Amino acid sequence: MHTETLPTHVARRLETDTKVANLPVYRASTVLFDSLEQAGARAEAVARGERGASTYATASTPTTAALMDALERIEGAGHATRAALMPSGLSAITTLLMALLAPGDEVLVIDSVYGPTRNFCTTVLEAWGVRARFYDPCSSAGDLEQMLNPQTRMIYLESPASYTFEIQDVPAIAAMARRRGLLSVIDNAWASPVMANPFDWGVDASVLPLTKYWSGHSDVLMGAAIVREALWPALWKTQRSFGLCVGGDDAYLILRGMRTVQVRMRAHERNALEVARWLEQQPGVARVIHPALASHPQHALFLRDFKGASGLFGFVLDPVHWRLNPHDHRPEGRQRALLAALCERREHFGIGYSWGGYESLIVPARIDVLRTVRPWREGPLLRLHVGLEDPRDLIEDLAAGFAAMRAVR
Numbered sequence: 556m557h558t559e560t561l562p563t564h565v566a567r568r569l570e571t572d573t574k575v576a577n578l579p580v581y582r583a584s585t586v587l588f589d590s591l592e593q594a595g596a597r598a599e600a601v602a603r604g605e606r607g608a609s610t611y612a613t614a615s616t617p618t619t620a621a622l623m624d625a626l627e628r629i630e631g632a633g634h635a636t637r638a639a640l641m642p643s644g645l646s647a648i649t650t651l652l653m654a655l656l657a658p659g660d661e662v663l664v665i666d667s668v669y670g671p672t673r674n675f676c677t678t679v680l681e682a683w684g685v686r687a688r689f690y691d692p693c694s695s696a697g698d699l700e701q702m703l704n705p706q707t708r709m710i711y712l713e714s715p716a717s718y719t720f721e722i723q724d725v726p727a728i729a730a731m732a733r734r735r736g737l738l739s740v741i742d743n744a745w746a747s748p749v750m751a752n753p754f755d756w757g758v759d760a761s762v763l764p765l766t767k768y769w770s771g772h773s774d775v776l777m778g779a780a781i782v783r784e785a786l787w788p789a790l791w792k793t794q795r796s797f798g799l800c801v802g803g804d805d806a807y808l809i810l811r812g813m814r815t816v817q818v819r820m821r822a823h824e825r826n827a828l829e830v831a832r833w834l835e836q837q838p839g840v841a842r843v844i845h846p847a848l849a850s851h852p853q854h855a856l857f858l859r860d861f862k863g864a865s866g867l868f869g870f871v872l873d874p875v876h877w878r879l880n881p882h883d884h885r886p887e888g889r890q891r892a893l894l895a896a897l898c899e900r901r902e903h904f905g906i907g908y909s910w911g912g913y914e915s916l917i918v919p920a921r922i923d924v925l926r927t928v929r930p931w932r933e934g935p936l937l938r939l940h941v942g943l944e945d946p947r948d949l950i951e952d953l954a955a956g957f958a959a960m961r962a963v964r
């Protein structure tokens with residue numbers, strides 16, 4: 556062998572009996588075969604969507620296959636499910652919707668859905684010939700049944716919902732959907748499988764933005780769509796057609812986050828509840844919206860269905876206390892100044908979208924542009940993600956924000 560060949564030839568196989576705790580990271584595009592026959596057989600297995608089969612890293616590598624397997628066992632626990640990995644939570648949602656819907660179909664979507672999901676429904680889905688109708692987040696299964704028409708194919712849920720944290724009666728809605736031959740799909744971002752198992756509630760598919768709690772460190776984007784086995788061929792075909800896939804390094808980071816997600820979420824839950832209870836006592840706070848507080852309108856449903864809470868919740872400023880026009884929800888003038896005083900220059904709370912990482916975040920909600928069925932009639936709404944800091948430091952930080960608001964003329 557000539558010297559020039561050596562760099563391409565050596566150090567490509569590991570012959571070792573050294574054992575370590577973690578899986579290696581497979582960085583790959585090309586997948587190799589021992590024979591043409593094996594290549595052909597693998598291609599057929601990939602086309603059938605068999606677990607772990609790969610002809611190219613877009614299908615899977617041992618690292619991404621390990622994460623898919625983990626999702627099936629944890630999010631799909633006790634049910635026959637399959638999981639697909641996408642480069643973000645949003646792409647998991649959009650791919651799943653395109654896989655399960657077809658032109659002419661109608662989907663009923665919760666009004667307090669994650670904003671970019673709403674945007675996808677009213678632009679891409681609409682142009683493709685799928686109609687989205689939005690429903691009141693507090694709709695019962697009976698209310699939704701009244702809305703059905705012959706084109707309705709799917710009910711899309713999010714519980715608790717984005718920004719306003721309504722809890723849905725998912726078991727009743729999923730049972731009604733099944734009885735009427737419809738699909739039920741849920742975004743399980745808030746609870747993650749640590750706090751809720753939507754397949755036990757009877758849904759057909761769930762989405763997990765792994766960017767949030769499974770990552771836990773605000774350093775990687777990924778999403779998963781998890782479906783009951785019967786829906787897998789449609790999801791796999793759509794994902795493959797779009798060429799959506801994830802890399803080994805990112806999959807490894809999610810697997811790494813998964814190892815500690817349970818203890819982190821219990822800490823997020825504890826810290827967030829402490830901050831929420833403090834906020835409930837503050838003059839100028841009209842209402843704290845946290846499903847685990849007794850004051851939450853669907854607290855009983857929360858206790859019935861969830862194993863616990865995460866670190867994300869909202870609170871509403873009292874417009875009378877802060878001398879704001881209660882009918883004007885645009886963040887302008889005095890309202891803008893008050894929100895800036897509360898959110899800017901905080902020691903621990905960053906201003907940021909996403910959530911689920913170790914660090915605390917605060918963000919005002921543009922709720923005036925987010926709801927169509929039940930327009931927002933209350934004061935300015937803020938969303939907090941409570942991280943892993945000592946809640947006493949977080950409370951002190953928020954208290955400084957309230958003091959800064961009081962200084963606004």
Ligand SMILES: Cc1ncc(COP(=O)(O)O)c(C=O)c1O
Nearest residue numbers: 643644645669744764766777909
């Ligand atoms: C409820 C919900 N679903 C989905 C997503 C999308 O996840 P990603 O940021 O990974 O696209 C988010 C992101 O904020 C979210 O809040």
